[in-house]
Amino acid sequence: MLELSGVTAGYGAFTALWDVSLRVATGEAVAVVGPNGAGKTTLLRAISGLIAPRGGRVIFEGTELAGRPPYEVVAHGIAHVPEGRRLFPQLTVAENLKMGAYLPTARAHFRESLARVYALFPVLAERQAQRAGSLSGGEQQMLAVGRALMSRPKLILFDEPSMGLAPVMVLRLFDLIRRVREEGYTILVVEQNVRQVLKLVDRAYLLEVGRIKIEGRAADLAEQDFVRQAYVGL
Amino acid sequence: MLDPIFLLEAVINGVLLGGVLALLALGLNLIFGVIDIVWIAYVDLVALCMYAVYFLVTWGWPLWLAGLGAIVVGAVLGALVHLLIITPILASPPINQLLATGGLLFFIQSAATLLWSTDHRSIRVNMPTIEIGGIFVSFTRLLAFALAILAMVALYFFLTRTYTGTAIRAVSQDREAIALMGARPQRLYLVTSAVGGAMAGVAGALLIIQYAVHPYFGGAFGPLTFMICVLGGLGNMVGAFFAAFIMAQVISVGGVIVSTEMGYVIAFVIFIVLMFVRPGGIFARRA
Numbered sequence: 001m002l003e004l005s006g007v008t009a010g011y012g013a014f015t016a017l018w019d020v021s022l023r024v025a026t027g028e029a030v031a032v033v034g035p036n037g038a039g040k041t042t043l044l045r046a047i048s049g050l051i052a053p054r055g056g057r058v059i060f061e062g063t064e065l066a067g068r069p070p071y072e073v074v075a076h077g078i079a080h081v082p083e084g085r086r087l088f089p090q091l092t093v094a095e096n097l098k099m100g101a102y103l104p105t106a107r108a109h110f111r112e113s114l115a116r117v118y119a120l121f122p123v124l125a126e127r128q129a130q131r132a133g134s135l136s137g138g139e140q141q142m143l144a145v146g147r148a149l150m151s152r153p154k155l156i157l158f159d160e161p162s163m164g165l166a167p168v169m170v171l172r173l174f175d176l177i178r179r180v181r182e183e184g185y186t187i188l189v190v191e192q193n194v195r196q197v198l199k200l201v202d203r204a205y206l207l208e209v210g211r212i213k214i215e216g217r218a219a220d221l222a223e224q225d226f227v228r229q230a231y232v233g234l
Numbered sequence: 235m236l237d238p239i240f241l242l243e244a245v246i247n248g249v250l251l252g253g254v255l256a257l258l259a260l261g262l263n264l265i266f267g268v269i270d271i272v273w274i275a276y277v278d279l280v281a282l283c284m285y286a287v288y289f290l291v292t293w294g295w296p297l298w299l300a301g302l303g304a305i306v307v308g309a310v311l312g313a314l315v316h317l318l319i320i321t322p323i324l325a326s327p328p329i330n331q332l333l334a335t336g337g338l339l340f341f342i343q344s345a346a347t348l349l350w351s352t353d354h355r356s357i358r359v360n361m362p363t364i365e366i367g368g369i370f371v372s373f374t375r376l377l378a379f380a381l382a383i384l385a386m387v388a389l390y391f392f393l394t395r396t397y398t399g400t401a402i403r404a405v406s407q408d409r410e411a412i413a414l415m416g417a418r419p420q421r422l423y424l425v426t427s428a429v430g431g432a433m434a435g436v437a438g439a440l441l442i443i444q445y446a447v448h449p450y451f452g453g454a455f456g457p458l459t460f461m462i463c464v465l466g467g468l469g470n471m472v473g474a475f476f477a478a479f480i481m482a483q484v485i486s487v488g489g490v491i492v493s494t495e496m497g498y499v500i501a502f503v504i505f506i507v508l509m510f511v512r513p514g515g516i517f518a519r520r521a
Binding site: 049050070071075080082086087088089090091095098099100102103107147151 | 397400401403404407408410411412413414415416417418
């Protein structure tokens with residue numbers, strides 16, 4: 001479904017990603033783990049078009065997306081739940097979800113998508129008239145996920161979804177992502193919370209100082225050197 | 235002692251003036267709130283829209299149609315200002331942006347003088363004065379007030395009920411996130427500028443039936459409009475709306491109690507004092 005080959009990207013003179021190749025098959029859940037500053041966020045930003053890669057290819061369902069602006073990438077079916085959630089704090093919960101369905105194709109199915117999101121996250125239905133900025137951290141993360149679902153994506157990119165959440169909420173959040181996955185979405189998640197995320201995904205990559213170090217099946221990798229390495233990096 | 239009837243008349247006139255001032259302030263504030271640039275020449279664009287109505291009526295258009303024409307002229311002017319002046323300097327320091335729109339002000343005033351001379355031009359509108367219990371209210375002002383309120387209600391519904399309007403509010407909060415939703419920030423800025431320009435068109439149409447237009451018309455309402463925006467909190471639409479009515483009352487009532495000129499003096503003094511007391515505007519939340 002998604003295939004990156006030789007992607008190099010960075011900001012200004014700084015290069016955050018070196019020659020990164022990875023792939024995500026339809027229906028799969030894949031994680032990219034690694035210490036802070038490894039380039040995980042840059043990787044997702046290069047896929048969703050928030051930054052243009054300096055080199056390499058980003059192929060999604062046969063289409064080259066490298067260098068395309070974010071509003072085109074999302075139209076191809078990739079939703080990005082960014083680091084720090086990036087909700088519109090002054091807009092209500094309902095308005096944030098409406099913005100998630102901004103694309104014409106998503107607008108046509110607005111009511112249907114909204115019903116699905118509210119069924120998945122009933123608390124959002126209760127708080128629909130509340131400003132997004134007034135929600136708790138956990139509720140904000142649900143809204144960020146719900147907003148991404150509103151665009152009716154095929155692939156969802158999660159950037160550090162557990163960041164800033166209380167430990168109890170982190171466990172609930174991974175349950176929620178699991179439920180999103182069961183709905184049939186393909187997932188690429190970037191996380192520092194290695195132990196939890198490896199229970200969620202099928203395969204994982206370890207990213208260190210901008211390069212992919214190891215790749216493998218989550219079950220094989222959990223509780224091995226790989227995990228320890230990532231933790232040492234923390 | 236002042237006759238209470240005069241005072242009541244001044245209060246009513248203040249409310250009517252407030253409607254048009256609020257419209258001016260909302261147009262300017264919309265653009266500032268979303269694009270983060272103050273269009274110094276905003277009221278000069280309004281003056282151009284007044285000229286548009288004047289010439290269209292002179293060419294034989296009915297007034298209502300000329301008014302609609304001014305809205306189109308305003309929207310086109312707003313879009314052009316954004317494309318030709320703002321877009322190339324979006325990433326520049328704020329002072330350069332301020333100077334650029336300030337330069338536009340001198341350009342408009344000089345071009346208008348060159349094209350149409352410094353003559354004061356007005357259109358004759360035969361509308362009655364209404365008398366209710368000894369109070370005289372100009373029908374023209376009443377109409378201008380009603381249409382200004384209507385335009386603001388339309389703006390409110392645009393910003394809260396439509397996808398584009400909601401996205402315009404969203405882009406001011408997080409430009410990157412709205413791009414991830416599938417909207418083009420540049421296009422939203424252009425729409426915002428066109429809508430702000432259309433508001434200038436409405437204001438122009440409502441002002442030309444009350445005042446004569448001349449190349450330096452912007453000098454009369456420009457500073458007042460900025461003062462209202464700052465007083466309400468720059469970018470705060472609700473604040474600007476109420477600040478407009480407060481200032482209009484001060485000008486109108488102060489004008490009757492002392493003199494018309496003093497009404498403006500009092501308004502500006504109140505503004506200066508309030509800026510010392512509440513620099514973030516009267517509706518700013520305390521930190």
